[in-house]
Amino acid sequence: MDYVLTVLLPQLLHGLVFGAALGLLALGLTVIFGLLGVMNFAHGELYMLGAYAGIVVIGVTHSFWVALIAAPILVGIVAAVTEVATLRPIYRREPLYGLILTFGLALVFREGARQIWGGDMRRILPPFTGSTPLLGMTYPNYRLFLLAASSVILLALWLFFTRTRAGIVVRAAVQDAEMLDGLGVDVRRVFTLTFAASGALAALAGLLLAPVFTVYPQMGVEMILLAFIVVILGGMGSMGGSVVAAFVIGVAQSLFSLWMNPQRVAIAIFGIMIVVLIVRPRGLFGREGVLE
Amino acid sequence: MKSVGWRALLVFAVLALVPLVPGMSRYYLLLAFDALLFGAIAMSLDLLMGYTGLVSFGHAAFYGLGAYATAIVMERGVLSIWVCVAFALLVVGLYALVVSYFATARRGIYFALLTLIFAEVVYTVFRYTQAFGGSDGIQGLPDATLLPGVAIDTPLRKYYLVLAYLAVAYVVCRVIVTSHFGRVLVAIRENEDRARFLGYNVQRYKMGACMVSALLTGLGGAIYPMRSAFATPDLMLWTESGEFIISVMIGGLGTLVGPVIGGAFFTILRDKVSSVVDWYFIVIGGVLIVIVLFMPRGLLGLRRLFARRTGGAAA
């Protein structure tokens, strides 16, 4: 029982937070793919840029909270500019080009970050320290904050997608992008806003998790690979599926780390994906016919 | 065989005479080796990318596996090139079978994602397994032998080895591209759903294309240690896959010959650039972006834009 409380439970909670971050990334990928038809290979880099933008803002304002607002906005702007300049011209082309282009963008962002901020690990200090006694063990306050923050963010997203007109339209458009044409909206503006918003969310995740992990140019690579696995598991086109699968992977990753070294963990996660693909080739929530 | 054409024979004749060029040092000959190797691999990737429309972000795994297969065989004292190649084809073939099965089960985008994920796993396995040498890989390999007593030890022999490989790869690709199988691949690229409704089992064709491309790439990987004397996990990095892709894009999708030129061009570019600048990856990424935006058909593709040929040649 002791083990459960002092070791298993904290790791589980950590897995949920990690899963929430993965969920934000996977959701962004799913929405961008459903709407724009592009698999954004550079999404992990937007996550990474969120952390670095945070470092910059904190350097100027000395406030983590200001960074929490400013960094996603900055990255959102970068994403919007990128979308207009590089993605817009290629929407009508074969999907292969979008893949290669975002792959190139990922390289540029990653190496660019390395050039600007150097390749060594950086730290962002959590805005508050200390821990709270919880169920017989002490849990770091910042981690508790992360749990609360991810719940709030996910709830806000859920409300957005189910209760607001814009959200409902986006959700429907993810299943069938052509319906946007009939609605009389400025499709290009919707695309840019969506891309920017997804980027901002990824950046937010990156900054929030930064005090827990270290910050380095490659940090987006591992996240994007896991996000891809999440998207494959959840079934493309299913937004809810992405989030659920993200939590599954996040918790699995966290718990496996207790018992295996990082390489074995990666292989185990990969193994889960293979098993699911064999048993349910569409993914856990994939829809047949349409995007499958 | 008639599809191979006299132009190709002429090119190979010229390439065969390259070592006779005055000033051809050991360094340049080995650079030529790298250029042709890369070009051949890019060409086999074009079969998948340009003709079938599938982007493989994990092609480096086929390459690296071929190299390790050779290294493992030679480490044990078996130096015959035939054994190395046979073993490499077997290993790469099995891996490709598994990957292509999962990667082709769903839409095109999953192919890109799954090839990437599989390749990352392969990289992780080789990088962290001591039996394969860990991050150092397998070093210090001797020269391979063509026949007992005939070693492939001089740069000249190694050059002709890669030229033979390029010839084999070219013939295979050319024959396939002009065959019924190849035409179906193009149809799948153009409109996968329509192809299904015409009675084609699209997954099988995609798997076939992937297997051929993988085996040819693995063959290239198999002869790499015969030039470098080592096999390392870096050969399997996704950045290596990216370099294959960029070679195809530079040369021109769906032209076969274009990627060979693109691969050669890129190898030489890399040789010059990476020793000079630190931000080499920004150059690669930038080149990819520029090509997609402004020159999507690559160097050779531009020529096809103006020459509207009918039926016969690859579309």
Place this chain on the structure above:
Amino acid sequence: MILEVDDVTRRFGALTALNRVSFAVDAGQIFSVIGPNGAGKSTLFNVVSGLFAPSAGRVRFRGHDITGLPPERVNRLGLAKTFQITSLFPEISVLDNVRIAAQSRAPESGRVSSLWRRPDVDATAGALLEAFGLTARRDAHARDLSHGEQRYLEICVALATNPTLLLLDEPTAGMTPGETRDATALIRKVVLERALTLLLIEHDMSVVMGISDRVAVLHFGEKIAEGTPDAIRSDPRVIEAYLGGGDD
């Protein structure tokens, strides 16, 4: 009976696109399916041709149960379909479009020998293009054809797979009245010449009434009427569905 649709239902989540639809098509018939927009006509075609399986019910073709079979298997059994939104191979020539369809029936297809052989189907392909007046355009890229020409090419491609049953999904969509008349006559001629059975979705009543042997009417996923064109024309339920329910 060449095609039997037996109590077919298809749901998409909360939406029931087809609800217990049943009918049968005899060999050599021209059978039309009509109904207002959203009635489920295309869904019906998708179920019959194998794009997705029905949620309930069965489909039988030439005695085989083809329920849930994938499109490539269904096509090989002799059922060919055209698409409502033109679906061709855009970057290859008109002739190649038809050739690739015809080649799927060549003996090499699906065998290892297809890796190096190329079946000669020029005669078959050429004849089809001739029948639809596309011979002059044989070398053009499919995407450069006019809309009407593309619709004809759609039919050529489907016919090249040598079907017994042809499913045409709004073949005259987007055509002018003159083009529609010509197309209807041409389709009728080809179907009779090749002794095909035709299952047709159409919006244009003149086409339907002109060539159909039998007509079924779908409304909100249910079959509300079936009979000869004349009987359907004067059926009060059908009239109400078109006036009350949908547009066109």
